[in-house]
Amino acid sequence: MTHILLTMKDTAKNTVANWPVKAIFAASVLLLSSIAMSSAVSAERSPDVTLGKALHEKNCMKCHDNRQYTRPNRIIHTFEDLHARVEFCDTASNAGFSSDNLDDVVEYLNVNFYKFMK
Ligand code: HEC
Numbered sequence: 001m002t003h004i005l006l007t008m009k010d011t012a013k014n015t016v017a018n019w020p021v022k023a024i025f026a027a028s029v030l031l032l033s034s035i036a037m038s039s040a041v042s043a044e045r046s047p048d049v050t051l052g053k054a055l056h057e058k059n060c061m062k063c064h065d066n067r068q069y070t071r072p073n074r075i076i077h078t079f080e081d082l083h084a085r086v087e088f089c090d091t092a093s094n095a096g097f098s099s100d101n102l103d104d105v106v107e108y109l110n111v112n113f114y115k116f117m118k
Contacts (some may be wrong), residue, residue, distance in 0.1 A: 045100060052101075052108030059095035060105070069113035079116040082106055 068074070076082050086106050090097045097105065110116055 045103075047100075047103040047107035049104070049108050049111055052104035052106070053112075055095070055097065055101055056105050056108055059093055059097075060089065062093060066113065069109060076114060079106075079110065079114075079118050082110060082114055082116065 069076075076085055083102070083106050086102055086109065089095075090102060090105075
């Protein structure tokens with residue numbers, strides 16, 4: 001009988017003592033997952049191909065035209081190469097693209113000429 005009472009007391013004590021820990025844990029999980037979701041949403045800007053086309057026409061036709069992208073001996077063979085080349089040519093042409101605009105131009109070139117899998 002004494003034994004049972006002790007066990008019940010212990011259980012009750014544990015439950016009460018654990019409650020705040022559980023609540024804090026649950027609150028942290030909620031907080032962390034909402035932070036993770038909001039940063040995922042802000043990182044999710046999809047490239048704008050129409051804007052990429054306009055930026056390309058304005059800044060990128062001074063030294064070469066579109067034939068450069070489909071010539072048989074073209075120098076770009078992967079999506080990463082393409083991104084690096086657009087960055088390089090952005091500097092060469094002083095276009096001054098933001099990283100979002102670089103993505104727009106890369107997407108425009110990929111959709112229309114290179115068609116690499118990402
Ligand atoms: C200052 C001159 C110049 C300007 C302006 C320029 N490029 Fe280039 N670009 C080059 C040259 C030169 C090559 C070829 C390099 C080679 O054949 O080795 C090239 C090649 C490329 C290629 C690779 C073609 C292939 O072989 O697959 C891409 C993609 C490219 N340019 C994108 C751009 C973009 C996007 C812009 C606008 C931001 C731009 N270029 C503006 C000089 C320029």
